[in-house]
Amino acid sequence: MLISPAFLALNGGAMLVSLLMLMAAGQAVQVLRHWDIKSGSERQLALERRTYLIATLVTWSVAAELVALLLFLHTAESMSSQFVGAMCATGVLNAHALGWPVLGLKIAVFFAGAVWLLVNQLDNKSPVYPLVRLKYALLLALLPLVLVQALAQLGFFLGLNPDLITSCCGSLFTAEGEGVAAEVAGIDPMLSLALMYGSGVALLAAGMRYPWEGRCGIVYALAGMLAFALALVAIVSAVALYVYEHPHHHCPFCLLKAGRGFIGYWLYLSLFAGAALALGVGVISPLRRVASISAVADAQARRLTTVSLGLFALFYLIATFAVVGSNLTMEGVWW
Amino acid sequence: MIELDDVRKAFNQGRPNELWAVRGVSLNLPLKGLHVLKGPSGSGKTTLLAMIGCLSRPTAGRIRLDGRLISNLPERFMTEVRRATFGFVFQQFNLIRGLSVLDNVMLPAYPLAPDAGELRRRALALLGRFGIAARAAHKAEWLSGGEAQRAAVCRAMINDPRILIADEPTANLDSQRSQELLAVLGELVAMGKTVLVSSHDPLVFESAGVSHVVELHDGRLLGGGSC
């Protein structure tokens, strides 16, 4: 076990977020049990006022989770010197079976939280609060995710054993290695870039239909998820190489190091925000069937689609810039 | 038209100290002129004003504004209706101490986020119309009773509401100041605003400008409700 300030900050923070979410869930249960929008009673008024507290608690939890996600990666990065064979975050995540699951859970919590906030925002637009039951049921579903994430993270840090020899990005993300990461790194860069841009075009096609024709909300969300996944693959198999200007360095985390002009932050922020909003579109566009918020949901979904498309476009722009502006030339090797 | 249909309001519902402040009021008020709710203290007139002004929700019954039901809205939407439709002048003026008169007047507009320069001009114009422009930069607690009352009227008018609600506006004023205030209210009526006043001051409900007086007793109307 390694008691470092970052360890304490991450786990203390996760505990606090769990506490806030438990509180929010407790309030949500109260609301679910006694909600009666038609009533003018004092109890209904009190419940309506609780919804403000719940929304505030969740907003802060999601914000804290986002900061925690970055802090988690940087902590893993800074701990790499304590593990033989680890040179960056990858090695530290490899050092324990829970490393990658924790990262996945953290990303999932961020996406789920962001979608919940979008649904909440939509619900607040109608005086009859038509989504109260849906959104608080979703909140109760989000709670276990947050708790599991906190526990997994604690388990990960407690289980880390500094004497362990781990493998790092150099050996994990190589074309010669085995496992998912190696498979991803080993994909033909030309293919992966083509897939990334291809999925971008598909996304654009799906996205254009929504704002103009009001159709394919769910298709857009699916296209968004696909584009998100393929973008991550392309980062590992091709874009990262251009950023590092090194033909064999595939690591997706080293992009976050300050030395690369913070390009990693721009890449990931635009990609994650775009994907989260795309997911939001997928959840919101079916809600047009709810009569009292039909128009609002439609307008909101159109707006989100546009913003999400813009963010994805920004991501593709940055990625293209990273490839074109790089000093690494792979002509003749790859194409 | 403001329509009240069997409006009731209870405080501390379900507890031993339960109190029905308004017990079944039905009433139609046209959207013009100066209306006075009259009655002894505890008769429920302030509670009724608060419900009409979307400050609180009736426990039962319906309130409609120009045919739109406003009594069943959640607070978030009641607030939207309130700040677009109603301006308030309270018994104790309720200006915020330590803030300048100008800032006090601009406060209700903050959540609507108008352009800062435009808002300032609007506030200064109101202060000028009600004769306290010279006091704009002074702190609210330095104003005399009459000035504070007029500042409160300016604050109530900053979002250009159709209806002004004044709760016992003359309770803290001498009779000369009360006359001045009635003149101000008359001016607002002349501008086309509707003014709703609660009062047990004969000076108010016997004044010439009053278009309609409703009398309340123990949370019920005395006499007919419609006019």
Add this chain to the structure above:
Amino acid sequence: MTAFVRRQRYLLEYSLSAMARRPGKHLALLLVYTLIVFLLASVMLFTHSLQRETRLVLAGSPELIVQRLVAGRHELIPAGHLERIAGIRGVRAAKGRLWGYFYDPAVRANYTLLVPPDDAPAAGEIQIGAALARIRGLALGDYLSLRGASGEPFAWRVAGLIESDSELVSADLVLMGEADFRRFFAIAPGLYTDLVLSVRNPREVLTVAEKVSLALPDSRPILREEILRTYDAVFGWRQGVVFVLLVGAILAFAIFAWDRASGLSGEERREIGILKAIGWETADVLRMKLWEGAVLSLTAFLLGYLLAYLHVFYASAALFEPVLKGWAVLYPAFNPVPFVDGLQVATLFFFTVFPYTAATLVPIWSAAITDPDSVMR
């Protein structure tokens, strides 16, 4: 979008003026808040710069050190071992080192005596660290005399003071020539304290170390990476322990903040009631109050961090020196290179701003749901 920004500006403006109208209430909180940030930031900056200093020092050290062990104890290593490892593939250079400690009863301090590999002082001359010069009152040209291993006194002329990026290591250092060193400690020629190897390819260090331990069964190789790792762990651990101790303080601070936020005066309650009555929505009041917290947090954070920065980098961390650096008579004058690190700021945020916010959310909310008609009652 512009309306959104404008609204936030109005709310921020209002919360600033509200805070300015009640400076007393916020000052106490700000003071405690700043103190907490200051303490935590000081610990972090201090240990972190220690860590950096050691890295700086070790950066110049060889990749591999070979020590001879006899019965599990560190022993002098014969020069013959040198030839046996110089032949290992991948080894660029191998050298013997001479160094040791000397306890000086006159000042009750330990010195580190070392024969530098290049530019060793001439016979009868030494170079000494700054802290040693200070404590013994030595200047250039003065003589330092110590009792040797066989009892006879030795005297050296101080020919130079050691200039270094980091006084942490050079403080107690005495550099001397090889012959002087051997005579002083009575070490026979052909024996060294340990051996150092430099390796051509950093990736091969592990392999070389394995080969060394095979070739010289009575020795142990020590990797520079290993030392770095140990230091990192030790520093992180020490920091962690201090932070655990400070968790109590953070908890007390959170309770204090909660108490402050929930203990609204009648005047403040009335003010919020007025705002609600004249058209502010619950969410507006919430946001206004959150802005208040943000302003307070930002001020305390910047102030605390700045003070910690000055404390560590310009006042030599006067408060913590004895705790974190260990005990030694020869205190180095500690003037680390100033720096700011993003990871630290994020960590600090989780230790201060986040608990503060979490503690105040519920009180803020319960203030914001004041009945709009409360001012009419």
